[in-house]
Amino acid sequence: MEDLVQMFQKKINAFNLLAFFILVSMQTFANGLFEGQSGEIISIPASAQEKSDVLTFKTSSGTKQLVSLPFVKQDLVITRHHVTVKVNWVDFGIDELTGDPSKVILSKPDQARANKEALEIKQALSVSTTKITPSFNFIAPVPGIVTSPFGIKRIWNGVPKSHHLALDLRGSVGTPIIAPLKGKVVLVGNYFYTGLTLILDHGHGLFSSYAHMSEIKAQLGDLVEQSDEIGLVGSTGRVTGPHLHWTVYFDGNKLNPESLIKENYLSSIL
Numbered sequence: 001m002e003d004l005v006q007m008f009q010k011k012i013n014a015f016n017l018l019a020f021f022i023l024v025s026m027q028t029f030a031n032g033l034f035e036g037q038s039g040e041i042i043s044i045p046a047s048a049q050e051k052s053d054v055l056t057f058k059t060s061s062g063t064k065q066l067v068s069l070p071f072v073k074q075d076l077v078i079t080r081h082h083v084t085v086k087v088n089w090v091d092f093g094i095d096e097l098t099g100d101p102s103k104v105i106l107s108k109p110d111q112a113r114a115n116k117e118a119l120e121i122k123q124a125l126s127v128s129t130t131k132i133t134p135s136f137n138f139i140a141p142v143p144g145i146v147t148s149p150f151g152i153k154r155i156w157n158g159v160p161k162s163h164h165l166a167l168d169l170r171g172s173v174g175t176p177i178i179a180p181l182k183g184k185v186v187l188v189g190n191y192f193y194t195g196l197t198l199i200l201d202h203g204h205g206l207f208s209s210y211a212h213m214s215e216i217k218a219q220l221g222d223l224v225e226q227s228d229e230i231g232l233v234g235s236t237g238r239v240t241g242p243h244l245h246w247t248v249y250f251d252g253n254k255l256n257p258e259s260l261i262k263e264n265y266l267s268s269i270l
């Protein structure tokens with residue numbers, strides 16, 4: 001009888017232990033799992049182990065840091081910095097376009113040029129200043145309406161192409177483009193795809209790029225304030241008509257610029 005009681009006791013203990021571990025792992029999962037949308041920024045508790053150039057914000061619920069979420073084609077659970085994040089897929093739609101075939105199927109020299117330029121752009125985005133602290137309170141670089149949203153699937157002359165990870169704003173040739181946030185000019189040039197292009201470094205890994213301009217109004221190394229004119233809308237590079245193609249990069253991902261220009265954006269994500 002005593003043996004039976006002991007055996008029963010052991011079973012109870014094993015069960016308790018198992019239940020305890022399940023509970024602990026569930027708790028860790030609940031604490032560590034964050035959630036956000038494709039191409040957006042979320043805030044997470046800052047980690048003491050992060051590099052010193054990581055931007056942190058003091059809030060009533062502790063010190064936070066910002067994390068960018070990649071564009072995803074389906075819901076995805078990923079690791080970003082020291083957290084696990086569920087990135088929710090967003091249906092951004094499909095856009096059918098027609099254009100100059102020579103700019104859709106590239107000739108060998110064009111492909112070589114485009115590859116070289118892609119590296120140049122990547123290089124410009126590889127180092128970010130810590131001398132500027134971005135406010136994240138963007139304003140629209142041109143007042144035009146959105147002609148092509150972020151994330152839309154593009155089909156060029158019937159050929160499926162990559163998703164549009166930028167925002168197209170309508171504007172006639174010569175419409176002034178202003179800096180949506182303070183920044184340093186880290187790239188200017190004339191590129192195969194993006195035509196006359198300028199990139200701003202807003203600090204701490206936040207960059208923005210302006211493409212297809214008819215004229216560039218700032219020079220490499222210039223420090224521009226929010227609202228300063230940086231160029232004019234044009235139709236240089238691979239385009240179907242004059243517009244501004246505006247890309248925002250942060251923390252290694254391209255973001256949805258339309259979210260960033262919403263009022264009180266930073267406080268909405270902290």
Ligand SMILES: [Zn+2]
Nearest residue numbers: 166167168245
């Ligand atoms: Zn575009």
